[in-house]
Amino acid sequence: MPRRGGPIQKRRIEHVKKIIVVASGKGGVGKSTIAVNLAFSLAMLSHRLRVGILDLDIFGPSIPTLMGLQHSDDPHLTSAGALVPIINHGIPTMSMGYLVPRPPPDSTEFEGAIVWRGLMVQKAVQQLLFDVDWRDAGGSGSGLDVLIIDMPPGTGDVPLTLGQLVIVDGAVIVSTPQDVALTDVRRGISMFKKISVPIAGLILNQASFLCPSCNTTHELFGPSTNASRLGIPLLVQLPLVGGVSWGGDRGIPYVLEGKNGGGKDGRAGEMWRDAMSGAASKIWRLVQS
Numbered sequence: 001m002p003r004r005g006g007p008i009q010k011r012r013i014e015h016v017k018k019i020i021v022v023a024s025g026k027g028g029v030g031k032s033t034i035a036v037n038l039a040f041s042l043a044m045l046s047h048r049l050r051v052g053i054l055d056l057d058i059f060g061p062s063i064p065t066l067m068g069l070q071h072s073d074d075p076h077l078t079s080a081g082a083l084v085p086i087i088n089h090g091i092p093t094m095s096m097g098y099l100v101p102r103p104p105p106d107s108t109e110f111e112g113a114i115v116w117r118g119l120m121v122q123k124a125v126q127q128l129l130f131d132v133d134w135r136d137a138g139g140s141g142s143g144l145d146v147l148i149i150d151m152p153p154g155t156g157d158v159p160l161t162l163g164q165l166v167i168v169d170g171a172v173i174v175s176t177p178q179d180v181a182l183t184d185v186r187r188g189i190s191m192f193k194k195i196s197v198p199i200a201g202l203i204l205n206q207a208s209f210l211c212p213s214c215n216t217t218h219e220l221f222g223p224s225t226n227a228s229r230l231g232i233p234l235l236v237q238l239p240l241v242g243g244v245s246w247g248g249d250r251g252i253p254y255v256l257e258g259k260n261g262g263g264k265d266g267r268a269g270e271m272w273r274d275a276m277s278g279a280a281s282k283i284w285r286l287v288q289s
Contacts, residue, residue, distance in 0.1 A: 005280060008164055008226075010163065010165060010166060011166065011167065012044065012165070012166075012167070013129060013134070013166060014130070014134075014143075015133065015134045015135050015142075015143025015144065016052070016134055016143055016144045016146075017143070017146065017166065018145065018146040018147070018169045018260065018287050018288075019146070019147050019149060019166060019168050019169050019171070019190070020038075020146060020147070020148055020149070020168075020169060020170050020171070020172060020200070020283060020287060021148075021149040021151050021159075021162070021168055021170075021171045021197070022034060022035035022038060022148060022149065022150055022151060022171075022172045022174060022190070023151035023159065023171055023172070023173060023174070023188055024088070024151075024153060024173060024174045024175055024181075024184075024185055024188060025153060025154060025184035025185045025189075026153055026175065026180075026181045026184035026188075027153035027154075027187055028126060028153075028177050029174055029176045029181055029185075029205055029206075029285070030174060030176070030205040030206065030244075031151070031153070031174040032055075032057070032062035032063060032066055032150050033062075033066060033146050033244060033245070033248050033254075034172075034174050034203055034205060034238075035053065035063075035149075035150040036053060036063065036066045036067065036150075036248070036253050036288045037204075037244075037253050037254055038148060038172065038276065038279065038280060038283070039051045039052075039053045039091055039148040040089070040091065040255045040256060041088070041255050041276045041277050041279065041280035042146055042148070042206045042283070042284060044092065044255070044277070044280075045268075045277075045280055045281060045284060047284065049146055049284070050136070050142065050143070050144050050145050050146075051091060051144065051145065051146050051147075052085060052092045052093065052144045052146075052147045052148070053067070053091060053092075053093045053094075053126075053147075053148050053149075053150065054093070054094050054095075054128060054129075054132070054148070054149045054150070054161065055093070055094065055095035055096065055097065055148060055150045056125060056128060056129075056149055056150060056151055056152060056158050057096070057151070057152040057158075058096050058114060058121055058124055058125065058152065059114050060096075060151065060152065061096050061097035062220045063085050063093055063095045063097065063149070063150055064093075064095050064098060065097075065249070065251065066248050066251065066253070067088045067089070067091070067093055067250020067251055067253075068088055068089075068250065068252065069086055069088050069093065069098070069251065070097070071102070071132075072086050072088075072098065073086075074098060074099070075094070075099070077097050078133050078143060080133075081131070082131050082132060082133040083131055083133065084132075084133060085128075085133075085134060086098060088251070089252075089253065089256060092134065092136070092144075093158065094128060094132045094212050095128075096124060096128065101112060107237055118157050120266070121157045121158065121161075122157055122161050125157070125158055125273050126161065126165065127247065129162070129166060132263060134147065137267060146284070146287070149162070149168075149227065153184075154188075155188060157193040159188075159191060159192075159195075160195065163191075163192070163195030163196070163197055163272050164195065164238065168197045168198070169198070169287040170198050170199070170200035170283065170286055170287045171192050171197050171198065171199045171200060172200050172201065172202075172203060172235070172279075173188065173189060173199060173201070173202045173203070173230070173232060174202075174203050175202060175203075175204060175205065175227065176204070176205050176206045176207075176221050177204060177206070177207055177221045177226050177227060177230045178221050178226075179226060182226055182227065182229065182230065183231065185189030186229075187264065189230060189231075190280065191231060193202075196230050199243055200233075200235065200282075200287065201232055201233035201235035201282070201286075202227055202230060202232050202234050202235060203235050203236055203238065203279055204227050204234060204236070204237045204238065205238050205239045206220070206221055206239075207219070207221075207224045207237035207238060207239065207240075208220070208224070208237070208239050208240065209239060209240045209270070210239050210267060210268040212266055212267075212268070214230075215267070217239075220240065235276075235279045235283065236275045236276070236278055236279040236282075236283055237275065238272055238275050238276070239268045239271055239272055239275075240268075240284040241254070241265045241268050241272045242265060243257065243264060243265045243269055244272065245247065254269075254273070255273050255276055255277075256270065264265075
């Protein structure tokens with residue numbers, strides 16, 4: 001049936017200038033890790049951008065852990081009832097992971113699962129999109145230059161709700177080189193095209209492994225040329241680096257750890273950080289044009 005009053009008009013998120021979504025049709029390809037490190041890489045550009053991170057993975061939020069905020073207090077509310085982002089490493093964040101009951105830090109219990117049907121999910125997504133005050137200084141300062149939105153895997157309610165309601169400036173697609181990942185990623189790309197979300201390009205994660213002994217590059221998960229079949233620009237290829245997952249588990253984004261003297265990954269670690277910085281520069285130019 002046709003919708004009364006005509007089609008829904010997409011709109012901007014208040015106090016946010018640019019919106020970049022980080023997505024993949026496939027889970028387990030490092031999308032959330034890339035989203036966090038991309039946010040910090042953008043913040044470290046010479047433009048001095050104010051960057052925030054919004055976790056829209058309702059059922060499996062990863063941003064609290066990746067940001068070292070899994071045991072943070074519940075978000076405060078403004079006088080108008082909006083959620084106040086939780087900040088670590090200078091970056092404001094919001095996630096469903098902050099809004100559901102969590103066990104105490106020393107507990108061995110698992111967190112409660114979110115078991116919701118479509119309408120509940122849509123309402124939660126709308127609250128995270130439009131009921132967060134991204135201004136600094138308690139709601140009286142400036143807003144964000146760019147908001148990074150970490151999307152859930154798949155092509156379900158969350159990306160469709162986002163695409164219908166919000167003006168998105170660019171989608172960054174994350175994948176690994178395996179055919180099994182690229183097949184699902186292709187579906188995600190098709191979805192974004194159907195909902196008129198511009199695609200900035202592809203970040204190919206774990207594209208190769210640089211042997212620390214002989215400096216030989218090995219493509220462990222298939223040739224990187226497989227990604228050319230997706231038909232979107234390749235922004236950057238990231239090598240497989242152990243410190244990336246090590247830092248993520250401890251809530252320290254890898255691009256920050258490297259700045260603080262984390263050189264244990266050698267040349268591969270430098271390549272990873274330089275590649276993320278280059279990707280951030282390309283993406284910012286694309287969404288500005």
